[in-house]
Amino acid sequence: DQQVKQNSPSLSVQEGRISILNCDYTNSMFDYFLWYKKYPAEGPTFLISISSIKDKNEDGRFTVFLNKSAKHLSLHIVPSQPGDSAVYFCAASAKTYKYIFGTGTRLKVLA
Amino acid sequence: NAGVTQTPKFRVLKTGQSMTLLCAQDMNHEYMYWYRQDPGMGLRLIHYSVGEGTTAKGEVPDGYNVSRLKKQNFLLGLESAAPSQTSVYFCASSYPLPGAGQGSTDTQYFGPGTRLTVL
Numbered sequence: 001d002q003q004v005k006q007n008s009p010s011l012s013v014q015e016g017r018i019s020i021l022n023c024d025y026t027n028s029m030f031d032y033f034l035w036y037k038k039y040p041a042e043g044p045t046f047l048i049s050i051s052s053i054k055d056k057n058e059d060g061r062f063t064v065f066l067n068k069s070a071k072h073l074s075l076h077i078v079p080s081q082p083g084d085s086a087v088y089f090c091a092a093s094a095k096t097y098k099y100i101f102g103t104g105t106r107l108k109v110l111a
Numbered sequence: 112n113a114g115v116t117q118t119p120k121f122r123v124l125k126t127g128q129s130m131t132l133l134c135a136q137d138m139n140h141e142y143m144y145w146y147r148q149d150p151g152m153g154l155r156l157i158h159y160s161v162g163e164g165t166t167a168k169g170e171v172p173d174g175y176n177v178s179r180l181k182k183q184n185f186l187l188g189l190e191s192a193a194p195s196q197t198s199v200y201f202c203a204s205s206y207p208l209p210g211a212g213q214g215s216t217d218t219q220y221f222g223p224g225t226r227l228t229v230l
Contacts, residue, residue, distance in 0.1 A: 009151075043222050043224055046218040
């Protein structure tokens with residue numbers, strides 16, 4: 001049973017446009033969510049996080065939105081740049097030390 | 112400050128062989144984790160540790176053992192490797208969030224990964 005789902009395995013966006021990556025979860029106990037970015041042959045690196053007490057968190061070009069009633073979060077990248085091309089993972093935690101990761105979305109930003 | 116390092120970067124084993132993957136972190140983090148990444152499966156937690164001398168099972172612990180004898184090191188062992196253990200293994204470490212109280216943790220810092228092939 002996949003508790004964290006990223007239903008789009010890949011996404012292509014033109015440089016300068018907005019990239020929207022989506023993540024759905026099933027466990028209503030999740031209270032902390034993160035997005036990681038991963039380049040080939042490297043480990044994931046932290047991008048942005050959000051606590052369940054918020055519905056939005058912004059950091060530069062990256063904004064994460066959380067809709068608790070829909071059990072949905074999204075990552076917006078504006079404007080998208082070719083260097084943003086990577087695999088993006090969302091992850092969730094339910095008051096524990098453990099995170100459940102989604103399967104990832106491969107973003108390709110076209111120059 | 113090297114962050115999280117993993118040794119080795121690549122390894123090929125034959126079925127039934129054993130090996131140990133070493134993870135080291137120099138950030139004085141309390142928590143450490145071992146994940147495996149397989150195509151279409153995302154990252155799955157194998158084992159984790161919330162402090163020196165403690166370990167706990169994650170989602171997919173079977174076939175693996177771990178030890179955390181020193182705070183900075185977390186070892187992952189395969190006693191008898193199987194082809195199903197062919198994967199990329201990532202180690203991570205983290206602090207708890209300040210004032211978290213109920214177990215939420217800060218971001219995890221990942222190592223570069225170990226690519227293991229079991230023939």
